[in-house]
Amino acid sequence: MSIPSSGKFNLDENYLKQSLREATSLSEDENGKNECSFVDSTESGENRCSKRFKATASLEEKRKKAKNMSSFIGDPIPDDEAQERWRWRYEMKVIIEFLFAMILLDQLALNFEEEEDKIIWNVQCHYAHAKIDNCIFSLGDCAYIMFTSGYFDLYAKHLLQGDGGQKHVGRILEFFKTTDGEHYFRVQWFYRVEDTVIQDEGGFHDKRRLFYSTIMNDNLLDCIISKVTVKQITPKVGLRSNSIPRIDFYYDMEYCVDYSTFRSLVIDNSVKSHNVSSSPDGIKSVHTMATRTFLENVPNCETHGADLALLDLFSGCGGMSTGLCLGAKLSGVNLAARWALDCDKSACKSLKLNHPDTHVRNETAEDFLELLKEWEKLCRRYKVSDVGRTRQSRAETLRSHKSDENSSDDEFSPGEYEVSRLVDICYGKPNRKGKRGLHFKVHWKGYSASEDTWEPIEALSNCQERIQDFIQNGLKLKILPLPGDVDVICGGPPCQGISGYNRFRNIDSPLADDRNRQIVVFMDIVEFLKPKFVLMENVIDILRFDKASLGRYALSRLVRMNYQARLGTIAAGCFGLPQFRLRVFLWGAHPSEKLPQFPLPTHDVIVRYWPPPEFERNTVALDEDQPRVLEKALVLQDAISDLPQVTSFETREEMSYQKPPETDFQRYIRSTRYEMTGSTLDDSKIKQLLYDHRSYPLGEDDYLRVCQIPKRKGANFRDLPGVVVGTDNVVRRDATEQPLLPSGKPLVPDYAFTFEQGRSKRLDAFSGSLYDILYGNFCYFDIVGLHVGHLQGYGGMRQSHCNNFPSCHNQAALHPEQDRILTIREYARLQGFPDYYRFCGTIKERYCQIGNAVAVPVARALGYAMGLAFRKLIGDEPLMTLPPNFSHSNYHQLVKSLSDESL
Template sequence: MSYSVACSTFANMRAENDGAADSDTTSDISCEEGKPVADLVTYSLLDLYSGCGAMSTGLCLGAELAGIKLETKWAVDMNSHACESLKHNHPSTQVRNEKAEDFLSLLQQWKALCNKYVIHGSNSLASDLAQASNDDEKDENESLPKDVFEVERLVDVCYGDPNKTGKNGLWFKVRWKKYDASQDTWEPIDGLSDSYECIKEFVQSGYRDSILPLPGSVDVICGGPPCQGVSGFNRFIKPDDPLTDEKNKQLVVFMDIVNYLRPKYVLMENVVDILKFADGFLGRYALSRLVAMNYQSRLGMMVAGCYGLPQFRMRAFIWGALPSMVLPKFPLPTHDVIKRGLVPNAFSRCLVAYEETANKHLRKALVLEDAISDLPEVQNHQPNDVMEYDSDPKTEFQRYIRLSSRDMKGYSFEDATPKKGQLFDHQPLQLNNDDYARVQQIPEKKGANFRDLKGVRVGAKNTVEFNPNIPRALLSSGKPLVPDYAMSFIKGKSSKPFRRLWWDETVPTVVTRAEPHNQAILHPTQHRVLTVRENARLQGFPDYYRLFGPVKEKYIQVGNAVAVPVARALGYSLGQSLRGEFVGDQPLFKLPESFSCMGQAAATGSSVGVVEAE
């Protein structure tokens, strides 16, 4: 491999570049072009730490636009509500609600079972099933004692401790004869020594249906392993050796799964802090693991707003590709963006952006009004998770985001198309009575926040203080109108508590919590926080994408997601690589003009940089 500082690229030194014209652009495409689905080769995708499936959704949409059929075959996440959302929107996906390390152990056990019962066709359990029964088979018609249960079939498998026995192992979910699914139980494999035929049938059927991936059967692995050890909220942060921190363990597990399954491609996403914390230790570790596994690799930092969203949200992405495959490039921005945030100096060459002198022809930056101005007005208390639109879309973004899954060319979720006119999850987190009373007194104007409430004044150095000439206002509950935590937040210098967003603004990033106490999340003109659907719009979720769980859990799913348009652009890059379209050693490429179906009118010809370090 050769190493290039640009996008920290480790790539094969290919002879194919000899005589080939270097290019950083791709041929133009149309959303209507491409072969019929039946004529496309299907590539399989495993979504690790999947959440509700935003990353895989975007990858599948983008790959299709490049003429590649990518299907989310498997997904794994610990959040049961996120798994329910993903399963609803991807009904053909095998969704597993479990820890990633248990999933890896299960894959290893599953391979052994497949070797035994499929590859070698064994008819017995042999020594790995302790205390095997030598009893004669019972006649099926023979009646059983009341306290004896007979296995009808096996319906699922897992590795872990589902019965909380204190011991991990391989377990099967059993359907008992004369009982329905509500009576299914998890049983350890060594407790099923009389049921080897059931195990054999389950394994053979599961192998045929690919209920679990085997080494070499996965084309793409994507995922965002949580690295909570780099968070500023972690009181026990370990900068000297981050991998000894249990909160960073999942990065190791992610790479271990990659090493076991050996997919053609890997795409890992994470917060930019992995490139800042401890001199970028965790980012360097991820790159080094891929290179040590003989993968080509490439690192890039992408800004969600650069791909047509009214939020900034910078994230780090790492591509991995087997030596036999074409290493994907990073797609250059399609939209201008309102600049925020800092770029890690050590990785400044990894920012996915145009050079300052380049002729960018970016589309106009999107703002809040572009994304949510067509949504119906709702109250602080809105119990219905399904409602009707009450107006037509007003912007190109809104027209696009309302498209059905078929119109977005998404193969993985054809069955999830909603009925015409239905709007899902347009619900705000209901504020308590005191907070609702406070929000009602926040003026409906740009920049309004708790500082506009009675009795607050701004003193020296933009620090808030109570006005001594005005008695402290109280709510009907007896609580103060202006709470102490708002006055003391960031030593009184912050204007975020109870701040309204405004129509011509963007948000720094969509958050997982909807409380207005220390962040700007109030609707511009309604007395409430942004709804789940409004946050989902800011993340680029299509309106057909329905979420499950309590309202608080839905906010978490949306806030933790990869912005769908970013994943869509990366999916197009993946598709181009699978087709062998990329030539040259440049790490970035320009998306075709017709790629951005959700852009604003025409290019602005802006000469402003995509993003700058502040």
């Protein structure tokens, strides 16, 4: 705001209140001493997870002595210059003096005192220099500061241990004297790695590394201890700490608490300058800020630039890579899944079926990493042009004396086999014996492909030409990525070791669990290949388990590699699915790239499992004070009501639809591959068939039980005859009625009474109500969490967990109207897989693939955000707004919509 020369102005109380909150100052106790403590703060009643550091000092005598050793030097900065450079402070002074005059300050002051906020408003004049312990300080200098008064985030609270606490580092922005004669300076703080969300997981970082912040506050001049050198350096992946000049500290990134963001900074040669704005207005939370890119920056979906290559680690059936590629295409970037890796054979087959051009590897991540290292060595060795090549001879023959160990070396015996060519490569123990190492798959001359064998490289020492041919051909085809070949790495390291569904989690040492160590291997692969972008997904328990040590470790590894990073939690239902599964996503970006944003929700959703309070600011959602223009939350009926009726014993792999789609979601999910991907091959005229619309067949006894479950919301085994529910909610058998099945077994099995100590109900974390899970049905109006009882047509799905498939014995899994478990296709729709996407393996394996997958619409929205980041069409805000109708528009529909909007 501006102050008219007449002295009359409109009082902007919100401006004043925000300024007073954000510009904090020294607070003294009743004895005149400063006290170190942490005080919780809230903003507009919201839990904002920020903490105030109150200044600490020694005895009053020490303070007076220090004051005599610190003073401003030189003449004050001329008033007109000072008021121009620090306009906000002088305007605030005028406002507060006006309030005093109007006797309006008492209530405001009371509110501010409640928030432990006091502001140094009675400024008299500014200075350019100060002398402290015979050392001259100028504006823009950096210093050790022992006593802080402003606020850091809660992650730094363990650092301050009284007077013996760690010295903090900041840049001096202002020197000013108050009308009371007090000497103050304003500081812009730097974070150490342990001050950030990384906390104790940053022990392997360079101790000299700092992180820039926009946190500023006022402190007494005698809080300055000594001058230090802080230099901004260019961020670089792979930069070794010993290559950095010998200086006190350096920084190359900014840290922001919102979404745990680490972001590269542009080199500012004038960083020493004190012209940096020190206004509280500069300290705005990015939590509510979002970039509206869909009209301003992306008028069409035409492909720009070269293709980007993607590696999908722990790929499963390909949900994440499929969604990322679909979303990137909508942003004008052609992202192609070149490589994929998973240890599940059936999941690899599913991915290969739907992505025939992808090099899919069925092996462990550890073996894959070792293979990449060996492949790089082989490529260096064999791509040299002067490698000796000889005609095929006995040197190209691998002798295996199976029938005659005494055969002559001078001629081929019947037991000798000639290498025709090498057809594959791996690292490990493909024959399940011997030692781990590099192996080639050999095709033998005169034999069929079914008789190919894996041979260790040591046994092929006489086949150098064949090895060279394989390596050079593999280089051309890029069967394996080399460092620099991969643009994007995505993946969800296995979650069983930390999932809340795992009762046997290693609480004391989570990284000792091999399933948790996959996060380490994931980051090792990132470090080796050095992609442009990284996207890691995991269960929400990564932020709950062991004080979020695994989540902090993942962030720490990226930042240590000098990758930018951003962490958010996203509910799948936010992008038009009838489910509320919550997942953690971690972006990583090369320092030369823009850090991708998180897309704001397009649909309303009921989230039942919130992240821990410490990570509330990582939830991707609209703020309560933001206008909510969201589409209605989807329910089960919206997703599956158009599918043909089938029985529990359906065996057909494909069938006709029988009726047209009934909802926008159904029209979208039925899109052909051509319509969804914008591919050049138009398959829209080919008759569409429905695949995988079959369920896990119930046993005869279970089927008869399911047939007696009422078709209503919440119905379950408690509705069967022979069950009595006590006042304590514990079930028991009715002694007067014990119905039996034709097999002679009881209608209600024994485990129904023993499961969950006879309660067989779980607490719904959102509504606080209990729901049954044995022989439970879904309602058509349910919103599901993806536990793979009857669902009723208007609800959503509960969460499917790793290595699980739908079973009426311990989950709500029954169709709202039909006596069966939901089919593979119905579950696939709840995860957003297009109907053209097919699955391989047994019925159980297909269910597991879908349950373990990342919801395709979530990955699609993230892919769109990444594409805009690659094209550098975004700002620095953590959130972005998707185009209208994004979640339920295929490629061609969205292209047309964006074209119409741009006219």
